[in-house]
Amino acid sequence: MKTSYIIGLVVVAIIVIAGAYYYTTTLSPQPQQFxxxxxxxxxxxxxxxxxxxxxxxxxxxxxxxxxxxxxxxxxxxxxxxxxxxxxxxxxxxxxxxxxxxxxxxxxxxxxxxxxxxxxxxxxxxxxxxxxxxDYHIQEAAYVAGAIAAKITNTSKIGIVTAFPGVGDVDNLLNGFIAGAKSVNPNVTIVISYIYDWYAPSKAKEAAAGLIESGVDVIYSERYGVFEACKDSNGKIIAYAFGNIVDQNNASDAVIGSVVWDTYPMVKELIQRAQNGTFIPGDYIASMSKGTSKFVWNPVNAAKFPEAKAYSDTLVQKIINGSVVVPLNFGPPSP
CATH class of the missing domain: 3.40.50.2300 (Response regulator)
Structure with a gap:
């Protein structure tokens, strides 16, 4: 009789504990994901x-x-x-x-x-x-411009971009032009506008026109240029630079990419919002922060070792401040 009574108490205790656990785990407030x-x-x-x-x-x-x-x-x-x-x-x-x-x-x-x-x-x-x-990656564009001036055989460089008069885009074009002129002040630079933000077919057509005019290196500020850089037999007739993201795998005609790495910014903004230290204002990308980068296509780094070595030195000068590439939102002057 006493044994049955004790067993009963144990069973009741187990039920109460289980009930309390259920209540705690299902009804207590749970941390919400950001x-x-x-x-x-x-x-x-x-x-x-x-x-x-x-x-x-x-x-x-x-x-x-x-x-x-x-x-x-x-x-x-x-x-x-x-x-x-x-x-x-x-x-x-x-x-x-x-x-x-x-x-x-x-x-x-x-x-x-x-x-x-x-x-x-x-x-x-x-x-x-x-x-x-914003993609304030004019430092990386400057490096691309310098490389373009180093590798061109015609001293004629092209840019395919969207619209005139867009300050943040002009900032990249000005960086690229300044980089090219720093190597060869007499290089010719031609800008072709496609009047669209994303129209690969228009960009390809614009690039083809530049190549026909004697341009042999193009800054592909808009996507679609690479398809025009080879002839019908697959021979490279012009080189190009990718923009914003690493586009080096798109074609062996891509020398390298002007890259905007937003992750350091994204991580900082999210964590500051979460911990109460959010700072309003402008967030400026730079090579020293790791948000502005020039990334060589390994295939072409091996093909143009002199330009690769020159660009590596130039990047270090930008990072240490001995070469300054300022923001310039004004209209480009090729």
């Missing part, structure tokens, strides 16, 4: 978008964030998309287009508990929750 969203104005495969997208995927794996994105979002609908993300509990939003900046200004002012990282723009109202970042 939710980050990016909004892209064009297809995700555009290099400008890939530069951020790949870094946010890396942050998802390494920092444990939730990452969602929307692509092909026009200026007329971006405010609605931002608000939807805020309503869904997202704590940081990357509106990744110059044309979004007026909407980011207005939306960030409405939701001060949400952090906004605006990709390119002007006249920002930073408040306590907004940063402006």
């Amino acid at each position: 939710k980050v969203a990016a909004i892209y104005i064009s297809p995700l495969e555009e290099p400008w978008n890939q530069a951020l997208h790949q870094s946010l995927l890396k942050a998802k794996n390494e920092l444990g964030i939730v990452y969602n994105y929307s692509e092909n979002v026009g200026d007329s609908t971006v405010a609605m998309v931002m608000t939807q993300y805020v309503s869904a509990g997202f704590k940081m939003i990357f509106p990744h287009s110059w044309s979004y900046h007026p909407v980011t200004n207005a939306t960030a002012a409405q939701y001060r508990s949400v952090f906004f990282a605006q990709g390119s723009g002007m006249n920002m109202n930073y408040g306590n929750n907004t940063v402006l970042y």
Whole structure:
């Protein structure tokens, strides 16, 4: 009788403990993952978008964030998309287009508990929750320009880009031109505008026109140039530079890439937002921070050893400050 009574007490105790454990594990508040969203104005495969997208995927794996994105979002609908993300509990939003900046200004002012990282723009109202970042990689573009002047056989270099009068793009073009002129002040540089942000067929056509005119090295500021750099037999008729992301695997006609590594920035912004040390204002990329890089295509590094050695020395001079490549948002003067 006494034994049965003791067994009964044990069973009851087990049930109570199990119940308490169930209550604790299912009903106690659980830590929420930090939710980050990016909004892209064009297809995700555009290099400008890939530069951020790949870094946010890396942050998802390494920092444990939730990452969602929307692509092909026009200026007329971006405010609605931002608000939807805020309503869904997202704590940081990357509106990744110059044309979004007026909407980011207005939306960030409405939701001060949400952090906004605006990709390119002007006249920002930073408040306590907004940063402006951009691909200020004119240092890497300068290195590319110097290499172009070193390897050209015609002393005629080309640039394929989107629109005239876009300051952050002009900053890259000015860097490239300055780098080329530092090696050969008399080099000819021709700029071809395609009047589109992402139109590979237009970029290819523009590159073909440059090559026909005698250009033998092209800065592919817009994607699509590489397809024009070989003839119908696969022979290289012009070399090119990738832009924003590492495009060296695209073709052996790619000398190297002017790379914008956004991960150091993404990591810092997310961690500062999480720990309460977020600093509003401008985030400037640079070689010394590791966010601006020139990455050689190994195939062509071996083919042009003199240019490779020259560029390596130039990079070190930029990092240590003995060569300064300033921001220059004015119209390029080839």
